[in-house]
Amino acid sequence: MRVSTVDQRPETQLHDLRQMAGQRGYQIVQEYTDRISGTKAKRPGLDQMMTDARRGRFDVVLVWACDRIARSTRHFLAVLDDLNRIGVEFVSFRENIDTGGPLGRAIVIIIAAIAELERSLIVERVRAGMRRARLEGQRIGRTPLVLDxxxxxxxxxxxxxxxxxxxxxxxxxxxxxxxxxxxx
Incomplete structure (x- = not known):
């Protein structure tokens, strides 16, 4: 699970994932949560999950949505490639994707590209808003320190x-x- 800010709560994701695990007969070994932007490649929860995957602690990773793993296609595909190489299946709740088959792997690549596009559009909107604010004379960033x-x-x-x-x-x-x- 991942939420972008500390005031967001992952409980909705947690509920859905626990229910999915139960329906599929999976035993939950560990729950990993990050409270940080998906643009960050280094995240404590993700890093620990990948370490545990390499140690063979589990066979399947359940995520609420593909963009909970990564926002960039490159990072997402790197995670999927690592999981595939060590024999860990990837299942996404929202997109209903299971990398157990070739169609699931193809769909994951397409969804990763869409997640990256979404992130790029968000960045573009923020930059446009900052440009407009500058044109209107608003200060962007911290006020400079004035020291004696x-x-x-x-x-x-x-x-x-x-x-x-x-x-x-x-x-x-x-x-x-x-x-x-x-x-x-």
């Missing part, structure tokens, strides 16, 4: 540690080091 570089330099000359200065200005030590390097 001379005062920071004086604090350092008075013997304050970088950590003390950073704490006093409520910024990171790296920021203070950058200021000191610039003014040196």
């Amino acid at each position: 570089n001379a005062a920071i330099q004086q604090d350092r000359q008075r013997g304050q540690s970088i950590r003390q200065i950073a704490k006093g200005y409520s910024v990171s030590t790296a920021t203070i080091q950058r200021v000191l390097k610039k003014t040196a």
Whole structure:
């Protein structure tokens, strides 16, 4: 299971997958959940699932939807290829796909391409919205830090540690080091 943000809940996916496992007579060995975007290739739940698959802990992976594994076709196909190579079947609840047969494998490739297209369209819409916001004069991103570089330099000359200065200005030590390097 995967949800994109920490405020989303995977219970719906969990319910459907448990029901499917019961209907097929599968014994659930482990449930893996990530609360992170599918664009991230490295995810704790997915990584642990792949490690367990390589160790032969299970024969079938049930997912709620193909895009719960990955948003990019390349990553999705890499996961499917790994599972296929080690003899683990892939079953998707939403798309009703089972890689046990050649038709299931072909459909998975098509669905992976559609999931990547969907992700690309989302990115395109976000970028268009940011362009519009910039044209309307809205600031995108963090507001720049305005620091008194001379005062920071004086604090350092008075013997304050970088950590003390950073704490006093409520910024990171790296920021203070950058200021000191610039003014040196």
